[in-house]
Amino acid sequence: MxxxxxxxxxxxxxxxxxxxxxxxxxxxxxxxxxxxxxxxxxxxxxxxxxxxxxxxxxxxxxxxxxLVSQSDYQAQASQSLISRLFEGRISPLVAGFAKQEKLSKDDVDELKQLIANWEKEND
Amino acid sequence: MxxxxxxxxxxxxxxxxxxxxxxxxxxxxxxxxxxxxxxxxxxxxxxxxxxxxxxxxxxxxxxxxxLVSQSDYQAQASQSLISRLFEGRISPLVAGFAKQEKLSKDDVDELKQLIANWEKEND
DNA sequence: CTCATTAGATTACATGTGTAATTTAATGAA
DNA sequence: TTCATTAAATTACACATGTAATCTAATGAG
Missing domain, CATH: 1.10.10.10 (Winged helix-like DNA-binding domain superfamily/Winged helix DNA-binding domain)
Incomplete structure (x- = not known):
């Protein structure tokens, strides 16, 4: 529900x-x-x-x-939004933020960190 | 409405x-x-x-x-979700995707591209 | 002990949402 | 010309949601 x-x-x-x-x-x-x-x-x-x-x-x-954890809820809800609005791709969402000047330096630093980690783990 | x-x-x-x-x-x-x-x-x-x-x-x-453009709607809806779920920060959303193995190589490449552009424009 | 307070349970009620059916008016096929 | 079809307008109806008020039972203050 x-x-x-x-x-x-x-x-x-x-x-x-x-x-x-x-x-x-x-x-x-x-x-x-x-x-x-x-x-x-x-x-x-x-x-x-x-x-x-x-x-x-x-x-x-x-x-x-x-009974529903916050992280499960967040995962489900963001997945659902991204499916409905961006055909399941996440980068258009981030691109929208960038275009709206809604990205801060901190955000960008965190994203870079995430990407670095992702690259370390995947391949 | x-x-x-x-x-x-x-x-x-x-x-x-x-x-x-x-x-x-x-x-x-x-x-x-x-x-x-x-x-x-x-x-x-x-x-x-x-x-x-x-x-x-x-x-x-x-x-x-x-009367409402798709990009305006997308911007408003994603902003609203990120405010409600992640206190307005976008990287926790991306982090959630990464943790759920929902990030593809293409996504990561696009994100890197976005970040590069952002850095070129900001400072 | 008694009674106001308070916890949870039940009920309320307007508005929104999903999913149509019915009504009315125009129109194109025979 | 007439009638089935089809467009839009109006109405329907159950369930969800936002926002409580009322009912009932327990309890703590005096």
């Missing part, structure tokens, strides 16, 4: 550190966001139903933890 | 070449997809309402053309 935009924000709060109670999740979210407590609870329930989260009981609270 | 997943597929068909009639759009789509004609018409209507498309009349048909 798909994780929606708002659900993703909840996942991010949990990926930071878990297991974590809903009240702490609400706290973390409200540093950036202004969501009603009930709204966050609804999203938690939906994420459990979607099997993106699970929990164990601690007294009368639930402590939530992810 | 947001362009949905199915709407995006329609946009792609139109980006290929326009202005284009709905019947030709349906044709293009049905090479990959199996959509009912009515479904495509609905999506066209929604895209017009969202101002992603417009059209001019040709006899009793409409010839559609994009």
């Amino acid at each position: 798909e994780i929606s935009k708002t659900e993703l924000e909840v996942m991010q709060a949990i990926w930071k550190q878990s297991p974590v109670s809903s009240s702490e999740i609400i706290n973390r979210l409200n540093r950036k966001r202004e969501w009603h407590e009930k709204t966050v609870k609804t999203l938690l329930g939906r994420l459990v139903k979607k099997q993106a989260l699970d929990y164990h009981k601690e007294g009368r609270q639930y402590l939530y933890f992810p | 947001e362009i949905s997943k199915t709407e995006l597929e329609v946009m792609q068909a139109i980006w290929k070449q326009s202005p284009v009639s709905s019947s030709e759009i349906i044709n293009r789509l049905n090479r990959k997809r199996e959509w009912h004609e009515k479904t495509v018409k609905t999506l066209l209507g929604r895209l017009v309402k969202k101002q992603a498309l417009d059209y001019h009349k040709e006899g009793r048909q409409y010839l559609y053309f994009p």
